[in-house]
Amino acid sequence: xxxxxxxxxxxxxxxxxxILVAIGLTLVFGILHVPNFAHGALYxxxxxxxxxxxxxxxxxxxxAIIISxxxxxxxxxxxxxxxxxxxRNAPAIHDKIAAIGMVLFFDALVSLIWGNxxxxxxxxxxxxxxxxxxxxxxxxxxxxxxxxxxxxxxxLFLKKTMIGASIIAMAQNREGAFLVGINANAVAMMTFAIxxxxxAIAASISSPINLVFPAMGHIVILxxxxxxxxxxxxxxxxxxxxxxxxxITESLGATYISNDYKDMIAFLxxxxxxxxxxxGLFAKxxx
Amino acid sequence: xxxxxxxxxxxxxxxxxxxxxxxxxxxxxxxLYIMTLAFIYIIAIYGMNILAGYTGQLSLAHAGFFAIGxxxxxxxxxxxxxxxxxxxxxAVLITMGIGFAxxxxxxxxxxxxxxxxxxxxxxxxxxxxxxxxxxxxxxRGLIGIPIPNAIGPIKFESPIAMYYLVLLFLLLSIxxxxxxxxxLTGRTYNAIRxxxxxxxxxxINTKINKLVSFVISVSFAGLAGGLYASxxxxxxxxxxxxxxxxxxxxxxxxxxxxxxxxPIIGTLLFIxxxxxxxxxxEHKMLIFGPILTLIVIFYPRGIVGAIQSLMGYFRTRKKxxxxxxxxxxxxxxxxxxxx
Numbered sequence: 001x002x003x004x005x006x007x008x009x010x011x012x013x014x015x016x017x018x019i020l021v022a023i024g025l026t027l028v029f030g031i032l033h034v035p036n037f038a039h040g041a042l043y044x045x046x047x048x049x050x051x052x053x054x055x056x057x058x059x060x061x062x063x064a065i066i067i068s069x070x071x072x073x074x075x076x077x078x079x080x081x082x083x084x085x086x087x088r089n090a091p092a093i094h095d096k097i098a099a100i101g102m103v104l105f106f107d108a109l110v111s112l113i114w115g116n117x118x119x120x121x122x123x124x125x126x127x128x129x130x131x132x133x134x135x136x137x138x139x140x141x142x143x144x145x146x147x148x149x150x151x152x153x154x155x156l157f158l159k160k161t162m163i164g165a166s167i168i169a170m171a172q173n174r175e176g177a178f179l180v181g182i183n184a185n186a187v188a189m190m191t192f193a194i195x196x197x198x199x200a201i202a203a204s205i206s207s208p209i210n211l212v213f214p215a216m217g218h219i220v221i222l223x224x225x226x227x228x229x230x231x232x233x234x235x236x237x238x239x240x241x242x243x244x245x246x247x248i249t250e251s252l253g254a255t256y257i258s259n260d261y262k263d264m265i266a267f268l269x270x271x272x273x274x275x276x277x278x279x280g281l282f283a284k285x286x287x
Numbered sequence: 288x289x290x291x292x293x294x295x296x297x298x299x300x301x302x303x304x305x306x307x308x309x310x311x312x313x314x315x316x317x318x319l320y321i322m323t324l325a326f327i328y329i330i331a332i333y334g335m336n337i338l339a340g341y342t343g344q345l346s347l348a349h350a351g352f353f354a355i356g357x358x359x360x361x362x363x364x365x366x367x368x369x370x371x372x373x374x375x376x377x378a379v380l381i382t383m384g385i386g387f388a389x390x391x392x393x394x395x396x397x398x399x400x401x402x403x404x405x406x407x408x409x410x411x412x413x414x415x416x417x418x419x420x421x422x423x424x425x426x427r428g429l430i431g432i433p434i435p436n437a438i439g440p441i442k443f444e445s446p447i448a449m450y451y452l453v454l455l456f457l458l459l460s461i462x463x464x465x466x467x468x469x470x471l472t473g474r475t476y477n478a479i480r481x482x483x484x485x486x487x488x489x490x491i492n493t494k495i496n497k498l499v500s501f502v503i504s505v506s507f508a509g510l511a512g513g514l515y516a517s518x519x520x521x522x523x524x525x526x527x528x529x530x531x532x533x534x535x536x537x538x539x540x541x542x543x544x545x546x547x548x549x550p551i552i553g554t555l556l557f558i559x560x561x562x563x564x565x566x567x568x569e570h571k572m573l574i575f576g577p578i579l580t581l582i583v584i585f586y587p588r589g590i591v592g593a594i595q596s597l598m599g600y601f602r603t604r605k606k607x608x609x610x611x612x613x614x615x616x617x618x619x620x621x622x623x624x625x626x
Contacts, residue, residue, distance in 0.1 A: 035399045086584050092398045093345045097540055098583045100533050105576030112570045218529065222410055225403050233399070260418060267411045271392075274404050278395040 006134050007251045013140045013209075015247020016147030020202035021220055022227035022239040023154065024195030030171030030234035031191045034084060037099035039199060040221030041106035042079075046072045046200030047207045047216060048114055051121050061123045065204040069197040076196025077189050085188065103217075111214040121207040143205045150201060151240060154194070158236070167191055171234055219263065226270040230281050242281075305454060309447045319446040323518055325558040326453045327511050330460045332539050332550040334507025339536075340545035341468060342500040343480030347532050348389070348405040351412030352505040354527030356382045356512025361429040361522050362422060371435040375513040382509025383502050390501035394494065397483075406529070413527035428523030432516045453514055460507055465547060467503070476500055480545075537579045543591030552590055 021043060028036045046068050053064035083102065087095045125138035158164035170177040170187050178184060203216070210216070227246050231238025246266055254262035273281055312318040331353050339345045359378035363369045369377070389408055396404050416423045423429065435443040435452065443449055467473050478486040479493050486493050516522050525531065542553020557575070564571055586593045 029399075033399075035403060083580055083584065090583075090587065091343075093339065093343065093402075094583050094587055096345060096399070096402050097536060098580045100536060101576045101579030101581075101583065103576070104533060104537075104572040104579065108570050108572035108576060112573060222407060225407065229400070229403065264411065264414050264418070267407050267414070270407055271404075271411065274396055274400070275392045278397075278400060 002133050003255065004252075005132070007255045008248060009134050009136060009140075011248030011251030012244070013143050013247070014251055015244040016143050017202050017206040017220075018223055018227050018246055019240050019243030020147055020150060020198050020205075021224040022231070022243055023151070023236055024198040025221075025224050026228045026231070026234055026236060026239045027167070027171075027191050028195050029228065031167065031188055032084060032088065032095075034095045034099075035225070035228075035233075036084075036195070037096055037221070038079065038102040038106070039195065039224065040217030041103050042072050042076055042196045042199040042217075043203045043220050044110055044214070044217035045075060045106060046196075047121075047203035047212045048110055049200070050204040051119060051207065051212050052114070054121070061125075065201060068204055069200045072196040072200035073193040074196075076192040076199075079196075080188055080192040084192075085185070107214055107217075114214075116214055118211045118213045121212055123208045126208065137209075139205075139208045143209070146201065146205050150198070154198075155236075163187075163190060223266050226266050229270060230273055232279070232281065238281075302458075309450050313447065316446045319450050320518075321558060321562060323446070323450045323453045324515075325554050326450075326457045327515050327518065328535070328538065328558070329550050329554045330453075330457055330514070331508045331511035332535055332542075332554060333460050333464050334504040334511070335535055335539055336544065336546075336550055337464060337467065337476070337507070338500050338504035339539070340549070341473060341480060342476040342497060344394070344497060344501070345402045346393075346405040346501065346504065347402055347529070347536075348393075348409035348412065349504070349508050349535055350529070350531035351409035351527045352382050352386060352508035353512040353515070353531065353535075354412060354416060354522075354524070355385055356509030357516040357522045357526055358416060358423055358429070358512075359509070360513040360516040361432050364433050364517075365429055365431060366422075371433060371517060372438075375435075375510070375517075378513040379506055379509045382512070383506045386502050386505030386509075387498070390498045390505075394497050394501060409527065409532055410529060413524055413529075416527050417524040423524070426524060428521060429516075430521050432520045432522065434520070435517055449518055453518070456510060456514060460510070461547075463503075468547065472496075472499075537575060539589075540579060541582050541589050543589030543593075545588060546591040546595075549589050549591045556590075 021039070024042075025036060025039050028034065028039070049068035049071050050061075050064045053059055053067045054061060057064075057067075059067070079102065083098050084095060087098055123139060125142050128135060128137045129141075130136070131141075158168055166177065166182045166187050167190065169180070170182060170184065174184075177187075202220075207216075223246060227239055227242035229242075230245055231240070231242030246269065249269060250262055250265055253265040257265065308322065309319055312322075331349065335346070335349050356378045359381045360371070360374045363374035363377055364371055367374075393401060393404050393408065417426060419425070434449070437443065441448070443452060467476075475486070475491055475496050478489065478491060479496060483493050512526070515526070538553040538557050539550055540553070541556065542551065543549030561568070561571060582589060588595070
């Protein structure tokens, strides 16, 4: 029983990170109908910027996260302006290829600037702690707390503010949004900025557990795709449910099936789901 | 002048060049080896071109199938002790079989979902190869894959012999591609690429056509993988990785997706660029990545597409200046043939 609880908790930590990455991906998909293959690159840069801000500037962990969020949001806006905006009327295959070009570029850039070594991110929350018989660390608790707070703030933003409402409106009906005078460019830039900032937070809170290295974006983006497809492309609640399903499945699978094959579980899950439901579990059938 | 420089003579010239190439570099094994490797990649990329360029379905599992071909040859020759030729044939058949099974499921998804599905299927193939140590040697890979067995008096010990062998397969692949592209099947694929709904309205069974295109595409990858295994003689799981498929895609896009000469031009350009940038090897993507992005934005049909539209432009200008009443229907017809 204790082992099960322990694994559920670990799954929750894993899932929290997946949720933050996947929400960014799903928001962008909702607006532009583009799966942003370069989202993993934003995650990668986010992790490194936090680490470098802490090491180079010597600022506190939370300050470093904020610096990283702002920088990655700006990079994401640039990405939208320079790459996705010119391609908005191109055939569906093009934006994916352009995104792959950016992935290759950012991977090379990171390894050029910061090297290929695995680096540890040491935070003030590394101590371990035992709650209700579950051995964990403050960092893992922090991951869950941050994810919950961010998701609640994001929901408030999307539901209660005008800018948030315009993002939802454009995701629901593009032409309708234009008719009521929503500025498509502003919404697209805003969405990319949010998506980048979320990727930066996710990387910053998971890096103290998982190390920082140039390939860290690859596997995360693949798993975020799994989450988004489970939850239905473009749906924020779907991404939350999908993230939890994936995190917990992986964590339980690693314990009860095989630790070696734990990455495979996620992808097999997706293959099975897409085999049965080609558009994902909770797809609304809009796209 | 223009009579000498027509397409047929161009093709003959390239063919003669490729046949004479080993004679010029007969003492430089390295150059021959790089060229042979490039030809193998071109075969795989032709497969990618049939599916992504002509049928419009971007499969990111292509490197996975390349690896399946390579590992089939590797396992069948080193572990089962089969003759190379039999192993190569089986490798292509195995790749096609797996491609058929995956294609049935994967092609139920469309556009973005298809790209994501195949990306993840490709990664799964990589993970399987990486983890299945008993069969594939895991991260250490397979070592000591034999060179092709001699056919009568023809032996394949020298790099020149390997070069001609691979060239033969390359010409065969090009021949098959040309036959497909100019056939009714090719036109059908184009119709699917341009609009799947419209193709269905015309009575085309898009499901079967996409599946056949997918299987043809992976068979090229399997063949290329099998040849790769016996040329390099060592294979590791990284040949199934995402970097590999992104590299293939880069060669195809920069050369010209949906064009017949694109795979050749893109691959040769990059392979030789990489040789000159060897000191820069680790950071080459710093330049290549943005090139890929820029090409897709500004020249979506790559170098070949850009040259074609340039030639079309001059042709129409020439006609206008000679005040011919012939409209530019001829040049648009050339373009629609996607040469």
